[in-house]
Amino acid sequence: MNLGPLQWVRATAVLLAVLLLAGCFTKRKNEGARLYAQRCASCHGENGEGLRRLIPPLAGSDYLGQHRSSLPCQLRKGLAGEITVNGVKYNQLMPGNESLTDSEITNLLNYVQTSWGNKEEVWTIKEVADELKYCGGARGL
Template sequence: MKKLRQPLWILRSLAVLAGGASILSCFSNRQNEGAKLYETHCSNCHGSQGEGLKRLIPPLAGADYLVQHRAELACLVRKGKQGPLLVNGVDYNQVMPPADSHLTDSQITNILNFVQTSWGNKGEIFTIREVSEQLRGCGGSDGR
């Protein structure tokens, strides 16, 4: 009997370890997704450090706009922006093109959270539910 219990205990332990490693890899694969997505879709205009481009493209680093317009940020990423906006007391009036339509609600959430927590920004983190609700409001949610 003892010989049977020992292999079962070892097999159960291995199964738990394998499951734990599998779960950890799921989280680590997405850990830096916001930074990667920002680099691919946003940094060409807003800069690798969120610095913007003089009076042409607004900064994201330390931008008061992120706090004042939180409820509009997901739609701004999905749909883009045309017309004037004020960031840190500076007027900008360039077209911001919409994000690629293949970005999911989850990916937009990750981009926004990267911006909210980078370059000294201390914004409140977005939930996927909050972003999806914002996007439904502008007809831009994909439900993913």
């Protein structure tokens, strides 16, 4: 197959774009799991099991579906006060993660929403950014 100069440039540009995009997605592929291990697992457990009646579980948690719209703000700003998860009351302070970007919050939420038997709806970055506006937590991607 003989390509003319213009076709050669176009083919090369397409190939380069595909390779760059693949690298971009590969770097973020496991970001939610990495962020969870770094920022959440010490309290909620490696497998989202929580800690007895002190820290609520994320695995099999009814709270995730019932409070979907507040989850981005809870990750960014933290949570104080009593909550009920799977019929059990918890009242421990959860610190916020002000340094997380909107895309990191999205990846972290999607990891939790789809791990350990959870089958909750995944988030888009736009949905997370829109919810963060309600708590003054929008920071950008």
